[in-house]
Amino acid sequence: MSEPAEARSGQQIVLRLYVAIVVLAGVMGFVLGSIRPEDLEPELFGVIALPPTPFGVAIYGFVTIGIVLGVLLGLVVYVSERIDDAASS
Incomplete structure (x- = not known):
């Protein structure tokens, strides 16, 4: 069974x-493509260079968005952990 909405973490x-x-x-x-x-x-x-085929453009979409959003998400996690540590000190 799935967890209730309240039990899911934001992460x-x-x-x-x-x-x-x-x-x-x-x-x-x-x-x-x-x-x-x-x-x-x-x-x-x-x-x-990727081939202009449906799979080539799909790989382009996966990798580009995955890396860009992954880096931004990583920065948000890094900053949020630092702010929590600074606030508790």
């Missing part, structure tokens, strides 16, 4: 939301 909800957003970015990349726009040339961080 679990944020992690699930992060995973959902990254998966959605990959799915949207696959859809965009299926449409095949004329000048579609996905490159990871301007360095690694």
Whole structure:
């Protein structure tokens, strides 16, 4: 059985939301790659060229959004832990 809403921690909800957003970015990349726009040339961080296929664009979406949101989420966790430590001292 699932836990009641009150028992879920904020970290679990944020992690699930992060995973959902990254998966959605990959799915949207696959859809965009299926449409095949004329000048579609996905490159990871301007360095690694990916094929303009549905899977190439999906990988681009997964990796780009995953890393960008992951770094931002990591910074939020880092700062929130530091603020909690400073407040309890």
